[in-house]
Amino acid sequence: MFYQAVFMLVQWRIFLRREYLYYITYILANTAFFIFRLDKSLQFLPLHLTGVADEYLDQPLVIFAFLMYIRFGSYFLQLRETQQRVYIAAKRLELFFIGFIILKCILIPIHLPKLVSAYFYLAAVLLLTILALPVIIRLLRQKNLLNNFLVMGALCITVGGVMGPIVALFLPNMGDGKVIVHLGLEIGILLELLLLNTGLVIKGKLAQQRIINSQEYLIKQMQQTNMLKEKLDGLQEKLSSDLHDDVGASLSSIQLYVEVIEKVIDKNTLRAKELLAQVKTNARDVIGNMGDIVWALNNGKAYNTSFEDRLKNHCYELLAPKDISCFVEIPDWFHTRVSNISVLRNLMMVTKEGLNNIAKYSQASHCEVQAILTDTQLMIRITDDGIGFDTTKINNGNGLRNMRQRIEAIGGQLMIDSIKEEGTTIGIMVPLPHLSQGS
DSSP, X not given: OHHHHHHHHHHHHHHOOHHHHHHHHHHHHHHHHHHHHHHHHHXXXXXXXXXXXXXXXXXXXXXXXXXXXXXXXXXXXXXXXXXXXXXXXXXXXXXXXXXXXXXXXXXXXXXXXXXXXXXXXXXXXXXXXXXXXXXXXXXXXXXOHHHHHHHHHHHHHHHHHHHHHHHHTTXXXXXXXXXXXXXXXXXXXXXXXXXXXXXXXXXXXXXHHHHHHHHHHHHHHHHHHHHHHHHHHHHHHHHHHHHHHHHHXXXXXXXXXXXXXXXXXXXXXXXXXXXXHHHHHHXXXXXXXXXXXXXXXXXXXXTTOOHHHHHHHHHXXXXXXXXXXXXXXXXXXXXXXXXXXXXXXXXXXHXXXXXXXXXXXXXXXXXXXXXXXXXXXXXXXXXXXXXXXXXXXXXXXXXXXXXXHHHHHTTOEEEEEEETTTEEEEEEEEEGGGGSTTO
């Protein structure tokens, strides 16, 4: 156990991960427990614990060790990030451990009869085992090799811990000072050490295989990059066509508005002001569209901004004046996976249009934009806590049809879910094959 603690200390020094500190504490607590229990029968320490001090370093200490092992397992298996239900069950188990330690420490000065204390400890250990079993079963069902080694180690400790108080019931004086009472726990911990180290070896091999897979992936990416360069001319031609359609149409409308203004400015000043406001709006849209096109062409380099940064700037300019807070989360993998210029630009324009609708119509206090990657598709989710609307009465006035057309043009889907007085969710889904340059 001492060498295992040193090994884990080295692991912590290399990786600086807190779970290794929890495991070291687990090892040291068990080591102290066994030393004091052995000294009770062998009398090899210079000073011997007696009375209340001996009781505090008996049951509370070994339960504290189990608590540290549970925490180690939770962080080592990353339950909070990957398995929320199991993580919640593990936290409940931790609370029971802490409750037992506190209650036991309160009862020690009362000096309960040994038989009563033994039954209390046995009942607590059995209850802990019952609470731990669902966590163990859920992890074993996942058929993850590393999980299985760690869980089997926990099972060995659990069985060993239960054996001790049961054996003590059949020994004189409740087995006080008898090494055999702790033999099951000792064997359980030794088996746990063996299983954990086997799991760490397997984890190292898996990490090595992931590195090899990553290298192979990079080689394939380089090959694909060479192919993508050959198709860039075609994409630029398509983008030129989009530029002509979007920006050209807006400029044409501005020209028509100006001609109408010239005719009505002397006769109908109010109408002229309305048309000027529309010209201003169209001009702003042209500037925004041009900016999005240049940004998409350079994948953000022209402005030194990522997709997330550009959206955050848009949110600040658009939503802050209306006291609408906005949370934007676009992970780093986004620009690596979305290399198709047309897809990138349309995703930006549709997302901005969704935020525009929130600013104009939602009466929300908070909205969120998140990018999520699955095995088959990219999804951008736009949510708000506003007043919602009737999705059966979608019209061109709020731009939703235009948004849908843009997403369908890049091979994706637009889903809209809105509940009156609860808010709206817009889901943009694009299959993974459509995200790359060659699609």
